[in-house]
Amino acid sequence: DAGVIQSPRHEVTEMGQEVTLRCKPISGHNSLFWYRQTMMRGLELLIYFNNNVPIDDSGMPEDRFSAKMPNASFSTLKIQPSEPRDSAVYFCASRTGGGPETQYFGPGTRLLVL
Amino acid sequence: RKEVEQDPGPFNVPEGATVAFNCTYSNSASQSFFWYRQDCRKEPKLLMSVYSSGNEDGRFTAQLNRASQYISLLIRDSKLSDSATYLCVVCFMDSNYQLIWGAGTKLIIKP
Numbered sequence: 001d002a003g004v005i006q007s008p009r010h011e012v013t014e015m016g017q018e019v020t021l022r023c024k025p026i027s028g029h030n031s032l033f034w035y036r037q038t039m040m041r042g043l044e045l046l047i048y049f050n051n052n053v054p055i056d057d058s059g060m061p062e063d064r065f066s067a068k069m070p071n072a073s074f075s076t077l078k079i080q081p082s083e084p085r086d087s088a089v090y091f092c093a094s095r096t097g098g099g100p101e102t103q104y105f106g107p108g109t110r111l112l113v114l
Numbered sequence: 115r116k117e118v119e120q121d122p123g124p125f126n127v128p129e130g131a132t133v134a135f136n137c138t139y140s141n142s143a144s145q146s147f148f149w150y151r152q153d154c155r156k157e158p159k160l161l162m163s164v165y166s167s168g169n170e171d172g173r174f175t176a177q178l179n180r181a182s183q184y185i186s187l188l189i190r191d192s193k194l195s196d197s198a199t200y201l202c203v204v205c206f207m208d209s210n211y212q213l214i215w216g217a218g219t220k221l222i223i224k225p
Contacts, residue, residue: 014222041216041217042215042216042218043158043201043217045212045213045215048212056212077222091157091158102148102163103213104159105157105158105159106157107156107157108157
């Protein structure tokens with residue numbers, strides 16, 4: 001079975017450019033999470049969807065970040081305009097059920113903003 | 115104070131040795147506990163859940179101490195392949211069942 005799929009795997013862009021990260025969760029999973037990981041701050045939850053509806057976006061750093069989940073099989077995380085401090089690994093994860101089950105992570109997108 | 119705290123390490127351990135590290139959590143309403151493993155430049159993957167009675171999976175033993183609010187991971191007969199970062203994860207009942215992540219403990223097993 002396919003796991004969580006993320007694209008692109010690597011992204012290098014210049015400051016001020018728009019960046020769009022994509023995620024396809026595991027089929028049948030109804031919760032989707034976007035995380036950011038840096039050496040300084042570790043793994044941070046950015047936003048969490050349940051049944052395509054954003055439940056908690058308190059982790060989204062600022063208005064430059066936005067996330068959508070138009071259907072159960074696709075989500076995007078957009079940064080506009082991007083800044084060098086946004087450089088990080090962005091992980092998407094999905095989970096089934098509403099309880100504290102485990103999450104399955106995608107391979108991540110390594111973003112470098114110059 | 116962070117909700118979930120771990121010693122970042124690195125722990126440098128000779129192959130074959132036993133190593134243990136703890137993770138403390140601040141919210142007594144916590145419900146579920148997990149250890150994840152993250153290899154360099156890879157995504158986190160579930161290593162094991164932590165049950166109230168403690169549990170063992172091969173060379174790995176996880177313990178929960180609710181009174182002192184910490185969980186532990188013990189690795190016996192360590193292998194070179196155990197080198198990774200180990201992330202402590204806590205699920206609080208009052209956080210909509212979201213997982214709260216520790217920053218991780220880096221383990222390096224040396225030949």
